[in-house]
Amino acid sequence: RTTHYLFIVVVAVNSTLLTINAGDYIFYTDWAWTSFVVFSISQSTMLVVGAIYYMLFTGVPGTATYYATIMTIYTWVAKGAWFALGHPYDFVAVPVWIPSAMLLDLTYWATRRNKHAAILIGGTLVGLSLPLFNMINLLTIRDPLEMAFKYPRPTLPPYMTPIEPQVGKFYNSPVALGAGAGAVLSVPIAALGAKLNTW
Secondary structure: OHHHHHHHHHHHHHHHHHHHHOOHHHHEHHHHOOOHHHHHHHHHHHHHHHHHHHHHHHOOOOHHHHHHHHHHHHHHHHHHHHHHOOOOHHHEOOOOOHHHHHHHHHHHHHOOOOHHHHHHHHHHHHHHHHHHHHHHHHHOOOOHHHHHHHOOOOOOOHHHOOOOOOHHHHOOOHHHHHHHHHHHHHHHHHHHHHHHHHO
């Protein structure tokens, strides 16, 4: 069992890199608002796939929260690194994974370790809750456009130069759209992850 948990630590760290690569601009405040729907889809999907896979691997309720905690710590380290380089505290926005992962663990525990219930119910709860928690998280950050223009990232390609967000022009509620997309996509992808786990 100790080997299992050590294995999860290694995989959680690497999965954080995969999560970042699913849209690395998501972690940076300059694109946090304009890309909220993409954020909701990529983050809820990555969390559910990874957490379900390793929760079923260990069979222990609580693994999803442990997994999300490792990802959170790893991202806070990255935030601290940018801060140490002279960027403002709000330059990196750390996603809120833990509460949604706790809902996933609670579902797995409450359904007596039923993997199908964890995928269907837990995946839906993650898809619905993660956008809400992260929208609240972003409300605590000072003006993202100020961050974008005052502290541009050195790695930002020219075609991703921050622009004035046109959120209201395309959709009225990024939380609703993000939650819906996250909830719909999390379940089938988590099911695929569970299927791979049985092979």
